[in-house]
Amino acid sequence: MSGQEFSFAHQELWEVTGKSHVFERFEGKESLSPFQSQVRLKNFEFFTGILEYDIYITPDRGFPGIDFRIQDAVNYEEFYVRPHQSGNPDANQYTPIFNGFAGWQLYYGQGFAQAVEYKMNAWSHIKLVIAERAAEVYINDMSTPLYYIPELKRVPKSGGLGFSGSGPSAFRIADLKVTKQSNPVLKSKAIAVEPLEKGVISSWSVSTTFEEATLEKPVDLSADMKKGLKWNKVDAESRGYANLARVAIANGQNNTVFAKVTIESDKDQIKKLSYGFSDRVRVYLNDQLLVGGHDEFTSRDYRFLGTMGYYDDVYLRLKKGDNELWMAVSENFGGWGIMGRFDNIDGIKIK
Known part of the structure; x- marks a missing residue:
């Protein structure tokens, strides 16, 4: 044709x-x-x-x-x-x-x-x-x-x-x-999309957007901070990242969302979570602030691209029963994402 x-x-x-x-x-x-x-x-x-x-x-x-x-x-x-x-x-x-x-x-x-x-x-x-x-x-x-x-x-x-x-x-x-063309010919050999690794968080609940300034003070989460949020699901893609921009719509200063999962633990225990984010993150477990980080373009040196991977670790002190992991993720440009992976999922269930 x-x-x-x-x-x-x-x-x-x-x-x-x-x-x-x-x-x-x-x-x-x-x-x-x-x-x-x-x-x-x-x-x-x-x-x-x-x-x-x-x-x-x-x-x-x-x-x-x-x-x-x-x-x-x-x-x-x-x-x-x-x-x-x-x-x-x-x-x-x-x-x-x-x-x-x-x-x-x-x-x-x-x-x-x-x-x-x-x-x-x-x-x-x-x-x-x-x-x-x-x-x-x-x-x-x-x-x-x-x-x-x-x-x-x-x-x-x-x-x-x-x-x-x-x-x-x-x-x-x-x-x-x-x-x-309805069926164009590709010369390349088809490559199957790889399945997620064991221990990867496969789906996140993602909130509506809000102002990052809401979280500027290093405080734990409160009921008022959670009030009025609406939620959508975003699945992790083949490398483990969830593209939050699939559901998040930035509007003016509203450049931040919560991404959350529930972790059911069969006992009190500590689990290592490797995670990645873009551009900035604050990590909360059962409403308590654990850690924050910056990963935006040129934030570490002039050559730093801000690409996302499992570059950070946090140790979660889980209680027996359900535990709420909330990640507040803020974005400038280049990719709005979150990813998480447990090295050992014995005794826990991600839901």
Whole structure:
């Protein structure tokens, strides 16, 4: 099936919102140069098939990418490049967008990004082959996938198509071509999504959002602090993290949620919990504040990305019966998440 081409010479096809943009002919191509803007192809939907476009890459820091299966302004799938990271493992990124939050601090490494050397100050060609639940990424070499995305994280659903780019630099895109296919062929060998490890907290109850300032004073939880909260369930994904942005909607200063589980213990005992979070956390057991932490971008040094893993431990003094573990998780940007794993689950049940 031949693809459909969309030229930036036809400005009427596009809706652009944001800081600024320029339609122009550049280096032999009709292009669009958006700066901190969202670009949407009008009256068009895409589900599965092939997306191809050209992007003019410079060494400047930025995050220009393509958005697909757009449900609204804050919910879609995204692939973008990081030109300033050329040759590094995070030279590009696949991430879902949930309620306006990207998740690159959760979704990193194999299946989400891959090292590649970019041609600087030149046009590069990018192709995405999008199946219902998986995808492949090609950059310049159209014969071999740069990498395979085994699991697109959002629920598969047809949606809009466009481009976006944050960061301090403008970028140029040209020559969008879309080939709709119901069953596009992926060259990569399918990779099964790994099951959760034993001892991982598989599901969290997540509260509605509230102001982080509510918890600034180091005090235990009170009935007033819990009053009026509503709850949703979020399941842990294959690596153990729960993406809180799936259900949490930040609004102004309301950038914090509680994520909680009940731990049933058959006796009084101490259990080690390894956990990860993004961006900040306060840990409470049976309403008592145990520990807090910061893990946001550059919080530890200028190279620190804030990626999430089982990097912290806390020892929980459990009483016989039910114990309430509450984690207050606050977010700036890059990924709103929580994860927890018990090394030894003998004598306890997580519910």
